[in-house]
Structures are given as C-alpha cells and as structure tokens.
Amino acid sequence: MQSLENLTREASALALNEVPITFAKPMSAAEGEVSRIMQICNACRYCEGFCAVFPAMTRRLEFGRADVHFLSNLCHNCGACLHACQYAPPHEFGVNVPKAMAEVRLQTYVDYAWPAGFGALYKRNGLTLALALAGGLALFLIMTMALKGTLVLPPLAGNFYAVFPHNTLALLFGMVFVFAMIALGVGVRRFWRNEDPGAMSAQAIGEATHDVLSLRYLGGGHGEGCNNADDAFSLARRRFHHLTFYGFMLCFASTCVATLYHYFLKLEAPYALTSVPVVLGSLGGIGLLAGPAGLLWLNLKRHPQHGDAAQKPMDRGFIALLLLTSASGLALLLLRDTSAMALLLAVHLGIVMALFLTLPYGKFAHGIYRSAALLKWAVEKRQPSKLLVED
Structure with missing residues (x-):
C-alpha cells in the first residue's frame, strides 16, 4: 500500500493537472431515458413543488449528460413523483423518474470513480466484494497475531494496544482513511467541474448544509415521507437514514476524541465505560445497528419500480459492512475484558478497513454526490x- 506521503502527492497532482471528464460521447441508454423523461416532466410540471429536482429542471430546456448527472444525484428516490404521475407505467409514456435516475446515479459512481476500475468492480459485485474484503483483511490480521503469538491472550482489561501497537494502528488506518478521502475528493471534483453552477455564497452553503443534515427531501413531496412498498407515505426511510448518518458521525467523533486524549492530554486507552470516547462510540454503534437494519428491511420490501435492481448488491454490500462494523464493535466493547478480545479486535479492524476502502465506490459516495448536488442547486x-439570460 502506498504511504501517506505518496497518496498526498498523487492527490496534489490530480488537483493541479486534472481536466474535466469529456461528455462528447453519445448518451447511454440510461442517460437518454432521464433526458426523455425530463422533457415530458418539463411540459407537465404537475410535480413542480415536490423536491429540488423539479424546480432545477424548469431552468433547462435541454438535458445534456452533465444536466442528467446533476438531476439524478439531486433525486432522493422518495417515490412521491412516481405515485403522483399520470404518465407512469403502464401509460405509454412510461415515466418513472425514481428508477431512471437511480440507473444514472449508479453510472455516475463508475464514471467519476478514482481509480476507475475500482468503481466498475464494486458496481458488479458490491455485496460479494464487501464481504470478501472484510473477511480477507480480518483473516490477515488474525494470521499476523497467530504468528506473533498474540491471538490467544489472558484478559487484558480492554488494552487493545497490547495486541496491536498504537502507532501501527494509526499508520494503517491513516493510510486507508487518506486513500478514501482522496478517492472521494477526486470523484466530487469531477462531478462538480462538469457543470459549475457559479459562485458560492454563505446563504447557499447554509441552505445546502441544512438540507443535508435534516434530509429534507426524504420527506417526500408534501413532507409526509417516502412511498416504500405502496402508495402509503412513511417517514421510516428518513428516520433510518438519520440513525445511520448520526451513528456514523458519533463513531467518528469517538475516534477523534480518543485521538485528542492520546496525543494532547496524554491519556492512553483503555478508557472507562463512562468516558467520552466510549459513550460516543456506544451510542454511535447502536445507531449504526438500528439504522442499517431498518434500511435493509426497507430495501428488501421496496416497490420494484422505485429503483434500479442492479444497485441492490451495492446497496446491500454497504449496509452489510455497516451492520458488521457496529455489531463487531459493540461485541468488542462488551467482551473487551475477556480472552476473546484479541480475536474480536482483529475481526472488527478488518471490517472497518473494508468499510473505508469501499466508501468511495458505493452508497457512501452516493451521499457525498447528493450533498454536492444539493449545494449546486x-x-x-x-x-x-x-x-432569461438567453431570452
């Protein structure tokens, strides 16, 4: 694996020399379908007040690839427009905005991915790749511990660094984290540069931040929620997304506080169950267990016309890694004073590394691109x- 210095140098070169992706090639079938549907919707405008897609649509007469990519990532797939549409299947116009835009979103994850081959691989085999990567990394760590004689140890009172030295873990996860951030940064930069909306303002940034953190557009067309399996509205999807997002952020905050403790306050792990890092991590783990479990349940029962069936392996791969991360982390916390701690630590670390290595190519990237689209809007x-300018 490349060092942090090499990854940073490569990112700088990309930022200085990268050119926007060219859209000279013809539209794909999925992109052409979104363009066709948007022209029909632009003439109808019945759903004009639903979500950000439709007012953004009205500012255009034609829909090129950059427009299609922007609008598809702006779509939150709530399903409200499908159930309200008089031209939805089985009408001969066959207008299905959520499904068409979901297909294009999947394509954008591949088009903007860096390195490009990783995006295509995850697209085809998301669930298999996620589980195989997590299992492979966990097995590697277990074999390393077995060779060092640290796999079976007496209870260590939660002292993880007796199994893996702190500096080793910091370097290992630092490299994985920097790689994920570089890959996401390059992808978002490519997405942004293909249709620059103009100069940013504090008001625009504030509005986009509010919409992202509140998941405003998962409230459906009238704030009553999404259509999941039928015409009935439900806020379950929004709530499970909130549990997942804020659970992830609490776990990230726990890591940041623990880093502050270690380097600045000279307080070394293990920390008490009532300490700030442990409390934050515990609450985050519970959120990351409940949220993804709910999202998986909704994914399994979602109406087939609400999305793209080809995305299910990718969606479920990300959900599986989140569930495994939270379950293994909570198990590690509960059993940290037992002889099973070393084995659980290796399993948990392998899953977490797999999660971060796949972040730029799956559902997490979808959240980043959607946030960028909301800022663009x-x-x-x-x-x-x-x-008006052209007129």
Whole structure:
C-alpha cells in the first residue's frame, strides 16, 4: 500500500493537472431515458413543488449528460413523483423518474470513480466484494497475531494496544482513511467541474448544509415521507437514514476524541465505560445497528419500480459492512475484558478497513454526490436563469 506521503502527492497532482471528464460521447441508454423523461416532466410540471429536482429542471430546456448527472444525484428516490404521475407505467409514456435516475446515479459512481476500475468492480459485485474484503483483511490480521503469538491472550482489561501497537494502528488506518478521502475528493471534483453552477455564497452553503443534515427531501413531496412498498407515505426511510448518518458521525467523533486524549492530554486507552470516547462510540454503534437494519428491511420490501435492481448488491454490500462494523464493535466493547478480545479486535479492524476502502465506490459516495448536488442547486437557484439570460 502506498504511504501517506505518496497518496498526498498523487492527490496534489490530480488537483493541479486534472481536466474535466469529456461528455462528447453519445448518451447511454440510461442517460437518454432521464433526458426523455425530463422533457415530458418539463411540459407537465404537475410535480413542480415536490423536491429540488423539479424546480432545477424548469431552468433547462435541454438535458445534456452533465444536466442528467446533476438531476439524478439531486433525486432522493422518495417515490412521491412516481405515485403522483399520470404518465407512469403502464401509460405509454412510461415515466418513472425514481428508477431512471437511480440507473444514472449508479453510472455516475463508475464514471467519476478514482481509480476507475475500482468503481466498475464494486458496481458488479458490491455485496460479494464487501464481504470478501472484510473477511480477507480480518483473516490477515488474525494470521499476523497467530504468528506473533498474540491471538490467544489472558484478559487484558480492554488494552487493545497490547495486541496491536498504537502507532501501527494509526499508520494503517491513516493510510486507508487518506486513500478514501482522496478517492472521494477526486470523484466530487469531477462531478462538480462538469457543470459549475457559479459562485458560492454563505446563504447557499447554509441552505445546502441544512438540507443535508435534516434530509429534507426524504420527506417526500408534501413532507409526509417516502412511498416504500405502496402508495402509503412513511417517514421510516428518513428516520433510518438519520440513525445511520448520526451513528456514523458519533463513531467518528469517538475516534477523534480518543485521538485528542492520546496525543494532547496524554491519556492512553483503555478508557472507562463512562468516558467520552466510549459513550460516543456506544451510542454511535447502536445507531449504526438500528439504522442499517431498518434500511435493509426497507430495501428488501421496496416497490420494484422505485429503483434500479442492479444497485441492490451495492446497496446491500454497504449496509452489510455497516451492520458488521457496529455489531463487531459493540461485541468488542462488551467482551473487551475477556480472552476473546484479541480475536474480536482483529475481526472488527478488518471490517472497518473494508468499510473505508469501499466508501468511495458505493452508497457512501452516493451521499457525498447528493450533498454536492444539493449545494449546486442552492448555488444555481441564486443565479439568474439561463433561460432569461438567453431570452
């Protein structure tokens, strides 16, 4: 694996020399379908007040690849427009906005991915790749401990660093984290540069931040929620997303506080069950268990016309890694004073590394691109309409 210095140097070169992805090639079938549907919706405008997609749509007369990519990532797949549409299947127009845009979103994860081959691989084999990577990394760590004689140890009172030295863990996860951030940064940069909406303002950034953190558009067209299995509205999808997102952020905050303790306050692990890092990690783990479990349940029972069946392995691969991360982390916390701690630690670390290595190519990238699309929309809506300028 490359060192942190090499990864950082490569990221700088990409930032300085990268050119936008060209859209000279013809549209794919999925992109053409979104363009066709948007022209029908632009003439109808019955769903104009639903989500950000439709007011953004009205600022355009034609829908090129950059427009299609922007609008598809702006879509939250709540399903409200499908159930309200008079031209939805079985009508001959066959207007299905959620399904068409879900297919394009999957394509954008591959088009903007860095390195490109990783995106295509995860697209085809998301669940298998996620589980195989987690299992392989966990097995590697277990074999390393077995060779060092640290696999079977007496109870260590939660002292993880007696199994893996702190500096080793910091270097290992630092490299994985930097790689994930570089890959995500390059992808978002490519996405942004293909249709620059104009100069940002504090108001636009504030609005986009509010919409992201509140998951505003998972409230459906009228704030009543998403359509999951039928016409009935439900806020379950929004709530499970909130549990997942804030659970992840609490776990990340726990790691940051523990780093602060170690390097600045000179307080070394293990920490008491009532300490800030442990409390934050415990609450985050519970959120990461309940949220992804709910999302998996909704994914299994979602109406088939609400999305793209080809995305299910990718969706479920990410959900599986989140569930395994939280379950193994909570098990490690509960059994940290037993002889099983070393084995559980290796399993947990392998799963976490697999999660971060796949972040730029799956559902997490989807959240990043959607956030970038919301920021684009917040910026664009404050600019003069291109249609008025051209007139």
